[in-house]
Amino acid sequence: MQTTKFFLKDKDVPKKWYNLAADLPTPLLPPLGPDGKPITPDMLKPVFPENLIEQEVSTKRWIDIPEEILEILYRWRPTPLRRAIYLEKYLKTPARIYYKDESVSPAGSHKTNTSIPQAWYNKKFGIKKLTTETGAGQWGCALAFACQLVGLECKVYMVRVSFEQKPMRKTMMQVWGAKCLASPSEFTQAGRDILKKMPDTPGSLGIAISEAVEDAVSDKTGQTRYSLGSVLNHVLLHQTIIGLEAKKQLAIAKEKKVDVVIGCAGGGSNFGGIAFPFAYDKIHGKKITIIPVESASCPKMTRGKFSYDFGDVSGMTPLLAMMTLGHQFIPAPIHAGGLRYHAMAPLVSQGIVEGLLTPKAYDQAQAYEAALLWAKTEGFICAPETSHAIACVIDEAKKAKAEGKQKVILFNYSGHGLMDLVGYDKYLSGQLKGYCLPEDELIDTLKTLEGFPKANARKTGKW
Amino acid sequence: MQTTKFFLKDKDVPKKWYNLAADLPTPLLPPLGPDGKPITPDMLKPVFPENLIEQEVSTKRWIDIPEEILEILYRWRPTPLRRAIYLEKYLKTPARIYYKDESVSPAGSHKTNTSIPQAWYNKKFGIKKLTTETGAGQWGCALAFACQLVGLECKVYMVRVSFEQKPMRKTMMQVWGAKCLASPSEFTQAGRDILKKMPDTPGSLGIAISEAVEDAVSDKTGQTRYSLGSVLNHVLLHQTIIGLEAKKQLAIAKEKKVDVVIGCAGGGSNFGGIAFPFAYDKIHGKKITIIPVESASCPKMTRGKFSYDFGDVSGMTPLLAMMTLGHQFIPAPIHAGGLRYHAMAPLVSQGIVEGLLTPKAYDQAQAYEAALLWAKTEGFICAPETSHAIACVIDEAKKAKAEGKQKVILFNYSGHGLMDLVGYDKYLSGQLKGYCLPEDELIDTLKTLEGFPKANARKTGKW
Numbered sequence: 001m002q003t004t005k006f007f008l009k010d011k012d013v014p015k016k017w018y019n020l021a022a023d024l025p026t027p028l029l030p031p032l033g034p035d036g037k038p039i040t041p042d043m044l045k046p047v048f049p050e051n052l053i054e055q056e057v058s059t060k061r062w063i064d065i066p067e068e069i070l071e072i073l074y075r076w077r078p079t080p081l082r083r084a085i086y087l088e089k090y091l092k093t094p095a096r097i098y099y100k101d102e103s104v105s106p107a108g109s110h111k112t113n114t115s116i117p118q119a120w121y122n123k124k125f126g127i128k129k130l131t132t133e134t135g136a137g138q139w140g141c142a143l144a145f146a147c148q149l150v151g152l153e154c155k156v157y158m159v160r161v162s163f164e165q166k167p168m169r170k171t172m173m174q175v176w177g178a179k180c181l182a183s184p185s186e187f188t189q190a191g192r193d194i195l196k197k198m199p200d201t202p203g204s205l206g207i208a209i210s211e212a213v214e215d216a217v218s219d220k221t222g223q224t225r226y227s228l229g230s231v232l233n234h235v236l237l238h239q240t241i242i243g244l245e246a247k248k249q250l251a252i253a254k255e256k257k258v259d260v261v262i263g264c265a266g267g268g269s270n271f272g273g274i275a276f277p278f279a280y281d282k283i284h285g286k287k288i289t290i291i292p293v294e295s296a297s298c299p300k301m302t303r304g305k306f307s308y309d310f311g312d313v314s315g316m317t318p319l320l321a322m323m324t325l326g327h328q329f330i331p332a333p334i335h336a337g338g339l340r341y342h343a344m345a346p347l348v349s350q351g352i353v354e355g356l357l358t359p360k361a362y363d364q365a366q367a368y369e370a371a372l373l374w375a376k377t378e379g380f381i382c383a384p385e386t387s388h389a390i391a392c393v394i395d396e397a398k399k400a401k402a403e404g405k406q407k408v409i410l411f412n413y414s415g416h417g418l419m420d421l422v423g424y425d426k427y428l429s430g431q432l433k434g435y436c437l438p439e440d441e442l443i444d445t446l447k448t449l450e451g452f453p454k455a456n457a458r459k460t461g462k463w
Numbered sequence: 464m465q466t467t468k469f470f471l472k473d474k475d476v477p478k479k480w481y482n483l484a485a486d487l488p489t490p491l492l493p494p495l496g497p498d499g500k501p502i503t504p505d506m507l508k509p510v511f512p513e514n515l516i517e518q519e520v521s522t523k524r525w526i527d528i529p530e531e532i533l534e535i536l537y538r539w540r541p542t543p544l545r546r547a548i549y550l551e552k553y554l555k556t557p558a559r560i561y562y563k564d565e566s567v568s569p570a571g572s573h574k575t576n577t578s579i580p581q582a583w584y585n586k587k588f589g590i591k592k593l594t595t596e597t598g599a600g601q602w603g604c605a606l607a608f609a610c611q612l613v614g615l616e617c618k619v620y621m622v623r624v625s626f627e628q629k630p631m632r633k634t635m636m637q638v639w640g641a642k643c644l645a646s647p648s649e650f651t652q653a654g655r656d657i658l659k660k661m662p663d664t665p666g667s668l669g670i671a672i673s674e675a676v677e678d679a680v681s682d683k684t685g686q687t688r689y690s691l692g693s694v695l696n697h698v699l700l701h702q703t704i705i706g707l708e709a710k711k712q713l714a715i716a717k718e719k720k721v722d723v724v725i726g727c728a729g730g731g732s733n734f735g736g737i738a739f740p741f742a743y744d745k746i747h748g749k750k751i752t753i754i755p756v757e758s759a760s761c762p763k764m765t766r767g768k769f770s771y772d773f774g775d776v777s778g779m780t781p782l783l784a785m786m787t788l789g790h791q792f793i794p795a796p797i798h799a800g801g802l803r804y805h806a807m808a809p810l811v812s813q814g815i816v817e818g819l820l821t822p823k824a825y826d827q828a829q830a831y832e833a834a835l836l837w838a839k840t841e842g843f844i845c846a847p848e849t850s851h852a853i854a855c856v857i858d859e860a861k862k863a864k865a866e867g868k869q870k871v872i873l874f875n876y877s878g879h880g881l882m883d884l885v886g887y888d889k890y891l892s893g894q895l896k897g898y899c900l901p902e903d904e905l906i907d908t909l910k911t912l913e914g915f916p917k918a919n920a921r922k923t924g925k926w
Contacts, residue, residue: 001530004537007470067464074467075842104567106842108881149842168884174891175838175884375638379538379569379612418571418881421631421638428637 109415111142133208136337137169139229144178160203206313230267239273268345301359335423365434572878574605596671599800600632602692607641623666669776693730702736731808798886828897
């Protein structure tokens with residue numbers, strides 16, 4: 001009998017989050033306002049509560065996780081670390097493949113690791129209601145769940161086309177007591193303006209963000225705030241509980257070192273969650289390959305620019321220093337909705353520039369092929385985003401075989417695919433092809449960055 | 464910090480299944496053939512492999528679980544035992560509520576506990592292919608998954624209306640390499656006959672069973688067999704791993720006794736799985752209330768007859784001694800598809816007659832109300848079948864409060880509801896009502912049992 005599951009006791013759940021901003025060789029570049037000057041924490045107050053703004057700008061290495069947040073996370077945390085021995089056997093690789101199973105959360109993905117703290121800090125600050133946007137629905141579900149447990153109202157603006165195509169995501173949010181509206185809606189000025197011009201628009205994430213932010217800042221009582229599911233520093237901070245737990249579990253599995261750490265990366269929170277605690281080790285001398293995996297249809301990390309850019313399509317957010325394809329880039333409609341974001345979190349982006357992280361891109365045909373092999377060997381059905389990480393894991397395991405090395409590979413199993421079976425169906429019936437962004441489109445979209453402030457981070461040359 | 468999750472180590476997974484047939488006060492009544500005489504194991508050979516027929520008729524108390532089966536079950540077993548402290552707090556009950564979480568299996572329910580052994584024993588016996596029927600798709604998914612891992616072909620006849628309404632279930636089966644056909648199909652004589660008469664029929668479980676059995680027995684090479692997901696003795700046997708694990712976990716939770724054990728019951732395998740190991744304790748003197756929970760729309764246990772009856776609508780199976788509403792009963796189209804079976808497993812049925820088990824019925828409006836309270840307090844979205852058990856748990860917890868007793872309540876959380884959100888949507892939008900079988904319909908349907916052989920089991924008067 002071979003043990004394939006490694007559990008922690010509740011009491012061994014990490015009590016602090018890890019903040020990579022404390023350890024990056026170059027200090028993180030500040031967000032800039034419309035005037036090109038660094039924005040102050042005060043300017044964020046209408047949008048986020050002060051306690052989360054503090055975390056957003058913090059350079060403290062370790063930040064305490066309040067006991068009340070841990071009490072909620074205990075419902076599904078610590079999550080299991082599993083070893084994929086059946087995939088290993090199939091590949092005949094000498095590598096040992098471990099995965100952190102974040103799919104066990106009630107909302108089905110890692111997103112709850114930040115939705116719970118965000119809801120809790122808002123509640124603590126006296127906020128009564130959170131607004132957010134959601135594309136495919138993962139984040140909307142996670143925030144609805146968190147608001148239900150913490151005791152906040154929740155309003156989710158869901159991109160109309162997803163609202164109509166994925167009605168079950170809306171139902172999940174409603175089960176957890178949230179209000180879910182198709183965006184654009186009649187409820188906000190931004191929504192009404194768009195509907196007037198384009199009554200039949202399918203909506204977009206950019207529009208939905210505009211609506212959610214407007215809804216939050218226009219509450220005259222000051223009791224509504226906005227919540228974001230990825231990209232920002234405090235969101236990635238909350239996710240580091242994944243990697244911190246994984247470290248303890250690898251020790252239980254008697255692994256002394258990790259050679260490769262892999263996570264898919266859309267906005268960067270899932271990847272940062274598993275990777276940053278290992279990036280700390282790498283900064284402090286350990287030899288680890290750390291790979292954020294993106295979709296070849298939205299290759300901001302492998303083919304984008306490190307530049308200041310807007311976080312949203314309509315240019316409402318501050319300018320952030322990111323690996324980006326330009327904020328007006330509209331990626332192809334691949335099934336991994338979570339990977340369809342034009343830019344990468346500042347913390348991950350700077351890690352790439354400094355050579356700490358080495359991104360790779362896979363197209364969705366490769367990803368579905370990997371997902372089917374995963375289901376065939378390990379038995380579980382993964383999310384379309386997760387399948388991109390698995391495609392990379394398979395390549396790394398084959399490489400270890402070619403090199404004859406007993407490498408330890410760790411990846412984040414960010415979510416299950418039970419709400420996303422349509423993509424599997426299309427792949428199985430031959431209707432789904434790989435898609436890689438053509439060079440001319442890339443050149444076109446990067447033009448939107450002309451004239452933006454330059455972003456520089458030191459290339460350490462160390463890694 | 465209060466511990467709410469109780470894990471077993473892999474090595475502590477039970478190594479034997481428990482067979483209630485060894486301990487029932489009255490020996491189990493034998494199945495009868497078309498001539499009214501007990502059928503012999505030989506007569507079952509075209510349908511099931513001999514090793515499973517042996518288990519079906521065994522009266523041995525403990526049956527070894529082969530190590531190779533355990534190796535597969537370890538992928539998700541032991542499943543967690545959890546304590547529902549948030550529901551307890553909400554109800555202000557002195558009761559301690561525990562639930563065994565079977566929703567963590569890759570196919571999402573307890574069904575894999577028997578699909579794996581069934582596939583393995585068939586493979587061992589030299590079988591190459593399994594056929595089965597499925598209604599809502601839970602069982603079809605579990606068998607597809609098992610055949611994929613064990614290395615068998617799998618063909619699932621899915622009731623046409625479900626095939627069309629729940630296309631994602633079909634996709635799941637295909638991801639695991641199974642062939643899934645809408646039933647009635649052109650592939651079997653039974654299917655073709657029906658299609659000729661009723662080209663637009665939505666299909667039924669009865670028709671699908673006929674097709675799956677015909678497919679199995681008509682394979683001239685003798686390498687195909689049929690597989691059933693509930694009702695039969697060997698199926699319930701395989702599920703007892705649930706209750707056996709739960710016992711060990713309650714000991715870890717430092718509970719010395721259990722007062723109430725609850726499981727929803729459609730064909731009886733989920734209920735038998737959690738309950739039989741505790742029924743053993745009750746037979747041997749412990750005071751435990753054991754409640755199988757059915758749908759009020761299909762009340763075979765609380766309002767049916769204990770009689771010999773067919774297992775299927777078309778009368779192809781042997782006659783089994785069961786609590787039944789008559790094999791031609793067509794229940795209302797409630798969302799808990801797994802509870803829409805006209806009869807109850809012989810082992811559970813006889814336990815009811817003997818007074819060992821005390822069934823209760825809930826209608827689906829009560830069940831959805833319970834499911835929403837569960838999502839609000841515990842955070843998880845449960846299957847519509849499971850919600851019936853939760854409705855009963857809530858009543859028992861309220862009773863404990865009224866009595867001022869610190870009871871321990873255990874129930875089986877048989878599956879998650881992520882593939883069944885349509886019912887939640889209907890409930891939330893006010894389109895779903897409770898439904899209780901009217902008395903005149905009950906009288907009508909029971910008439911189909913007239914002239915069937917009598918079934919008697921001793922009412923012990925002890926419980």
